[in-house]
Amino acid sequence: MGKKKDDYDRTLENLQIQWVEAQAWAIEQGVRTLIVFEGRDSAGKDGAIKRLTEYMSPRQTRVVALPKPNERETSQWYFQRYVPHLPAAGETVILNRSWYNRGGVEPVMGFCTPAQHEAFLREAPLFERMLTDDGIILIKFWLDISREEQAKRLAERVADPLKRFKVSPLDAEAQARWDAYSQARDQMLAATHARRAPWTIVATDDKKLARLNVIRHVLTRLDCPGQVHHRPDKAIVFPADQAAGRLAP
Amino acid sequence: MGKKKDDYDRTLENLQIQWVEAQAWAIEQGVRTLIVFEGRDSAGKDGAIKRLTEYMSPRQTRVVALPKPNERETSQWYFQRYVPHLPAAGETVILNRSWYNRGGVEPVMGFCTPAQHEAFLREAPLFERMLTDDGIILIKFWLDISREEQAKRLAERVADPLKRFKVSPLDAEAQARWDAYSQARDQMLAATHARRAPWTIVATDDKKLARLNVIRHVLTRLDCPGQVHHRPDKAIVFPADQAAGRLAP
Amino acid sequence: MGKKKDDYDRTLENLQIQWVEAQAWAIEQGVRTLIVFEGRDSAGKDGAIKRLTEYMSPRQTRVVALPKPNERETSQWYFQRYVPHLPAAGETVILNRSWYNRGGVEPVMGFCTPAQHEAFLREAPLFERMLTDDGIILIKFWLDISREEQAKRLAERVADPLKRFKVSPLDAEAQARWDAYSQARDQMLAATHARRAPWTIVATDDKKLARLNVIRHVLTRLDCPGQVHHRPDKAIVFPADQAAGRLAP
Amino acid sequence: MGKKKDDYDRTLENLQIQWVEAQAWAIEQGVRTLIVFEGRDSAGKDGAIKRLTEYMSPRQTRVVALPKPNERETSQWYFQRYVPHLPAAGETVILNRSWYNRGGVEPVMGFCTPAQHEAFLREAPLFERMLTDDGIILIKFWLDISREEQAKRLAERVADPLKRFKVSPLDAEAQARWDAYSQARDQMLAATHARRAPWTIVATDDKKLARLNVIRHVLTRLDCPGQVHHRPDKAIVFPADQAAGRLAP
Numbered sequence: 003m004g005k006k007k008d009d010y011d012r013t014l015e016n017l018q019i020q021w022v023e024a025q026a027w028a029i030e031q032g033v034r035t036l037i038v039f040e041g042r043d044s045a046g047k048d049g050a051i052k053r054l055t056e057y058m059s060p061r062q063t064r065v066v067a068l069p070k071p072n073e074r075e076t077s078q079w080y081f082q083r084y085v086p087h088l089p090a091a092g093e094t095v096i097l098n099r100s101w102y103n104r105g106g107v108e109p110v111m112g113f114c115t116p117a118q119h120e121a122f123l124r125e126a127p128l129f130e131r132m133l134t135d136d137g138i139i140l141i142k143f144w145l146d147i148s149r150e151e152q153a154k155r156l157a158e159r160v161a162d163p164l165k166r167f168k169v170s171p172l173d174a175e176a177q178a179r180w181d182a183y184s185q186a187r188d189q190m191l192a193a194t195h196a197r198r199a200p201w202t203i204v205a206t207d208d209k210k211l212a213r214l215n216v217i218r219h220v221l222t223r224l225d226c227p228g229q230v231h232h233r234p235d236k237a238i239v240f241p242a243d244q245a246a247g248r249l250a251p
Numbered sequence: 252m253g254k255k256k257d258d259y260d261r262t263l264e265n266l267q268i269q270w271v272e273a274q275a276w277a278i279e280q281g282v283r284t285l286i287v288f289e290g291r292d293s294a295g296k297d298g299a300i301k302r303l304t305e306y307m308s309p310r311q312t313r314v315v316a317l318p319k320p321n322e323r324e325t326s327q328w329y330f331q332r333y334v335p336h337l338p339a340a341g342e343t344v345i346l347n348r349s350w351y352n353r354g355g356v357e358p359v360m361g362f363c364t365p366a367q368h369e370a371f372l373r374e375a376p377l378f379e380r381m382l383t384d385d386g387i388i389l390i391k392f393w394l395d396i397s398r399e400e401q402a403k404r405l406a407e408r409v410a411d412p413l414k415r416f417k418v419s420p421l422d423a424e425a426q427a428r429w430d431a432y433s434q435a436r437d438q439m440l441a442a443t444h445a446r447r448a449p450w451t452i453v454a455t456d457d458k459k460l461a462r463l464n465v466i467r468h469v470l471t472r473l474d475c476p477g478q479v480h481h482r483p484d485k486a487i488v489f490p491a492d493q494a495a496g497r498l499a500p
Numbered sequence: 501m502g503k504k505k506d507d508y509d510r511t512l513e514n515l516q517i518q519w520v521e522a523q524a525w526a527i528e529q530g531v532r533t534l535i536v537f538e539g540r541d542s543a544g545k546d547g548a549i550k551r552l553t554e555y556m557s558p559r560q561t562r563v564v565a566l567p568k569p570n571e572r573e574t575s576q577w578y579f580q581r582y583v584p585h586l587p588a589a590g591e592t593v594i595l596n597r598s599w600y601n602r603g604g605v606e607p608v609m610g611f612c613t614p615a616q617h618e619a620f621l622r623e624a625p626l627f628e629r630m631l632t633d634d635g636i637i638l639i640k641f642w643l644d645i646s647r648e649e650q651a652k653r654l655a656e657r658v659a660d661p662l663k664r665f666k667v668s669p670l671d672a673e674a675q676a677r678w679d680a681y682s683q684a685r686d687q688m689l690a691a692t693h694a695r696r697a698p699w700t701i702v703a704t705d706d707k708k709l710a711r712l713n714v715i716r717h718v719l720t721r722l723d724c725p726g727q728v729h730h731r732p733d734k735a736i737v738f739p740a741d742q743a744a745g746r747l748a749p
Numbered sequence: 750m751g752k753k754k755d756d757y758d759r760t761l762e763n764l765q766i767q768w769v770e771a772q773a774w775a776i777e778q779g780v781r782t783l784i785v786f787e788g789r790d791s792a793g794k795d796g797a798i799k800r801l802t803e804y805m806s807p808r809q810t811r812v813v814a815l816p817k818p819n820e821r822e823t824s825q826w827y828f829q830r831y832v833p834h835l836p837a838a839g840e841t842v843i844l845n846r847s848w849y850n851r852g853g854v855e856p857v858m859g860f861c862t863p864a865q866h867e868a869f870l871r872e873a874p875l876f877e878r879m880l881t882d883d884g885i886i887l888i889k890f891w892l893d894i895s896r897e898e899q900a901k902r903l904a905e906r907v908a909d910p911l912k913r914f915k916v917s918p919l920d921a922e923a924q925a926r927w928d929a930y931s932q933a934r935d936q937m938l939a940a941t942h943a944r945r946a947p948w949t950i951v952a953t954d955d956k957k958l959a960r961l962n963v964i965r966h967v968l969t970r971l972d973c974p975g976q977v978h979h980r981p982d983k984a985i986v987f988p989a990d991q992a993a994g995r996l997a998p
Contacts, residue, residue: 019910026913032326059914061816069808072570077281077340079385085334091326121384128381132374136328163766166773167806268661275664308665310567318559321819412517415524416557530824575779575838577883583832589824619882626879630872634826 010210014053017217022057024226025094029062032091034138037220038100041145042183043176044155046206046213047098048168050145053213054220055096064089067098080104080122081129089138101126105190110182111175123193134198141223142201143216144191144242148250149180151207184251191242201242203249208238215239259459263302266466271306273475274343278311281340283387286469287349290394291432292425293404295455295462296347297417299394302462303469304345313338316347329353329371330378338387350375354439359431360424372442379448389448390472392465393440393491397499398429400456433500440491450491452498457487464488508708512551515715520555522724523592527560530589532636535718536598539643540681541674542653544704544711545596546666548643551711552718553594562587565596578602578620579627587636599624603688608680609673621691632696639721640699641714642689642740646748647678649705682749689740699740701747706736713737757957761800764964769804771973772841776809779838781885784967785847788892789930790923791902793953793960794845795915797892800960801967802843811836814845827851827869828876836885848873852937857929858922870940881945888970889948890963891938891989895997896927898954931998938989948989950996955985962986 028035037054039047055063066087075083081101089095104122108114114122134140147155156173159165176183195201202219206212215234222231240248277284286303288296304312315336324332330350338344353371357363363371383389396404405422408414425432444450451468455461464483471480489497526533535552537545553561564585573581579599587593602620606612612620632638645653654671657663674681693699700717704710713732720729738746775782784801786794802810813834822830828848836842851869855861861869881887894902903920906912923930942948949966953959962981969978987995 015911022911022913034326057911057914060814061914067807074339077283079334079337079382079387081381082334082337085328085331088328088331090323125381125384128377132330132377132381133328135370135374138328164762164769164804166769167804167808264662271662271664306662306665309565310665316558413513413520413555415520416555416559532824572837575781577832577835577880577885579879580832580835583826583829586826586829588821623879623882626875630828630875630879631826633868633872636826 010214013214014210014217017214017221018053018057020221020229020231021054021217024221024224024229025058025062027226028094028224029059029092033224034089034091035094035224036089036133036138036140037094037096038102038140038142039096039098039145040100040102040106040143041206042147042152043170043173044152044159045145045147046209047145049209050143050204050206050213050216051096051098054217058094062093063096064093065096065098080118080125088133101129102190102194105194106183106186107172110179110186111172123190126194127196127199130194130196130199139223140199141220142194142199143219144187144201144203145206145212146203146250147206149177153177184249187249191245195242203240203242203245204234205238205248211235211238259463262463263459263466266463266470267302267306269470269478269480270303270466273470273473273478274307274311276475277343277473278308278341282473283338283340284343284473285338285382285387285389286343286345287351287389287391288345288347288394289349289351289355289392290455291396291401292419292422293401293408294394294396295458296394298458299392299453299455299462299465300345300347303466307343311342312345313342314345314347329367329374337382350378351439351443354443355432355435356421359428359435360421372439375443376445376448379443379445383447388472390469391443391448391450392468393436393450393452394455394461395452395499396455398426402426433498436498440494444491452489452491452494453483454487454497460484460487508712511712512708512715515712515719516551516555518719518727518729519552519715522719522722522727523556523560525724526592526722527557527590531722532587532589533592533722534587534595534631534636534638535592536595536600536638536640537643538597538600538604538641539704540645540650541668541671542650542657543643543645544707545643547707548641548702548704548711548714549594549596552715556592560591561594562591563594563596578616578623586631599627600688600692603692604681604684605670608677608684609670621688624692625694625697628692628694628697637721638697639718640692640697641717642685642699642701643704643710644701644748645704647675651675682747685747689743693740701738701740701743702732703736703746709733709736757961760961761957761964764961764968765800765804767968767976767978768801768964771968771971771976772805772809774973775841775971776806776839780971781836781838782841782971783836783880783885783887784841784843785849785887785889786843786845786892787847787849787853787890788953789894789899790917790920791899791906792892792894793956794892796956797890797951797953797960797963798843798845801964805841809840810843811840812843812845827865827872835880848876849937849941852941853930853933854919857926857933858919870937873941874943874946877941877943877946886970887946888967889946890966891934891948891950892953892959893950893997894953896924900924931996934996938992942989950987950989950992951981952985952995958982958985 027033039051041047051065055065064087068083071083084097084101087095087097101122104114104119105126109116109119130140156176159168159173191201204212204215204219215238218232218234219239221229222233288300290296300314304314313336317332320332333346333350336344336346350371353363353368354375358365358368379389405425408417408422440450453461453464453468464487467481467483468488470478471482525531537549539545549563553563562585566581569581582595582599585593585595599620602612602617603624607614607617628638654674657666657671689699702710702713702717713736716730716732717737719727720731786798788794798812802812811834815830818830831844831848834842834844848869851861851866852873856863856866877887903923906915906920938948951959951962951966962985965979965981966986968976969980
């Protein structure tokens, strides 16, 4: 086990070094990068983001996790409250959950109407197309966890006093409404996967492997000149349009 | 002349009363209204906005005239800096110039590249469609002034110490580049006139008539129940797609 | 009567011309000006602000009338929500009501506790001292109306369909709690009048005269070189520390 | 060494658990906490903040590291740009550098005038007094590093590809102007140490010990009922007014 851990640490460090180089290049070139992290509760979003951002430039990086909209925001254009956070030249913005709330938790939990859900699936590709037309690099991760692994992690969370602020009243629903979440996910991936705004699936039952592959994929998408990338493992990371039968059922 | 003035004042007051009633209804219903004022320098935007907003609810009304973008904003998604100002439920937002800078002054004065101009004409209808799909009422006015009248007003401005802050270094170009502005306007109206985001042309050589007709048109678009509207004069106010031969050459 | 009106219009225009010149100088010099308008309901704040700002530079002028604080704001440092609106170099910010809500309407209507009221009277001079130490010119107007004139104006408001958005549920209390408002005002003026943050009282039963004198006082405070000012009428405009017996009882 | 590391990890985890409990209590009680981290380059601010915030509630915690002020901000009230970040009820805000830039790097590097420096030392206690009068808990850390240790860390940084974004053109000056920095620090601590806004010195040559003691001190200041705290080590953490002869010369 000690050895495996060392391998992971060394690989992670190497990837982080490459990522630091890539960001330095992106800052110099004025490249704008927007990375969306989505996935069920406990799928590993926080952990992946932590490793991805550990050594990034604080001035050119923002991790954004918006609270629930207030009443005024609820009445605004659906995408409005996300827009002020979009990246300027050289910036990398990481969304820890995003407008895709309306493609998952909201319809499943009844926090939006079916009409709002449908409208969202229609409008999201238009919104994202405007951003990519404008030159923003948009990377969308779906972190995919199995039902058993989620059950295990949610149980561990409750028992861990350090994870007190990760526990949410919605956790109980994650397992109870597993199938509704799967269905919403499939519908969302199908409706919002686009050539320049593709979804990338990362299987996260193995957390460490997932974290490495997230950074590998980001490096591939940035494609900073002079870097030779190890492509992420195809069994773990794959495009949404090749997901048939591979997503957690 | 005294009599004519009285007529204008009385008509204006009646329209403002109707408009106050209509806004009270819009606030109650949660209607969101976005009114864009565009037009050449001295076409009468400020004056029309002043009469339109004179008695509106200060809490639910915002007039927005954005300064030139700073360097960071220049590198962002083109529409980003306008989005925070979009109306929430019950609000009326009035844009005194808007994203259409990139359809007029920017390409004519060389403040954007031809590629940016083209991209704008392609993207603006998508952006506006997202807003109208979301239920926002979008009213776009093009205030149309003749070349002679503009020359007269710009000259008067320079002589009037109260209009000091209206005088701009760009004024001189308004006449010099008249034809380029006309061409940009025609291209813009053609590319961005849409069923739910239509342009309405208001001829403004007669300022007072124009102001009355702006309010009349807004009332028609709001269509508050129980109000009987006098349609604006067709010779003065007309849809952009019926503008052939009627716009200032 | 016609003649008197002409006099007013001519005097107003002359003052506005001087004020435009003074603002041009303030912009050039980077002078920061903060003008606070306080006074009972219908004392004439909106009307005075309208004439003062009519020809000011839109880019360097902001009129700020904050809505009621939301729940989060209520829990913050009391002055926090006003601070983002403070003037930068060359700017004039006009506060239509201000932090002095806590010196008047809040204690009188029971919207704050007596302890909060007391704390406010203690803290406001410190806060303002920081701003004036920093070089901001702070002008504070108390518009003073008599009980009879207020009764008349509030009654007219209700009857005027154009003033629909000026009518507030608090209006009824303005007369009913007249004495409590007088007492709060006296306490506030005594506690927060300071050498560099002085209160200036303007008697406003004569609206037009009041508007002229507001501009005259602002000109005197700005003291733009090369301008010869007519000092405002001492019977109408006077410092708070010389108010004994002259304020509306 | 392995054992020592285990001790640190176990102690850190225990402190973090207490801190999570304390924050849960602070959220429930609506306590507002503002923690300022100051210190020379490489004194360990980022590392201490990382451990302090590792398990905190993301929704009620903000780490704020402001970029250099833009031109407009430079002309505003000096404290203005910090104010929007102050904590609301239940929130903990951590400032990674703060208004104390004007007490250290700015005067030493000549980025402000001597008069601005003096004014800052006079105004900062007033500003902080307003915040603590309003009930905000203000904790101010000065992380104190020795000259030799700083030299070592800055050299390591340059050699480490993961620390690329920590390297700054100002690093070279940290050693060259060591004495000027010491003098500015002494002046700042003397002028701005106050009963309710005290400075706490943490010696950070031993990074790990420093991190533990930072959390210990925060726990002591929060004083959440039912927690028994181990006071931080007096040789490492001490109040600024008992610092004579103990600060890095």
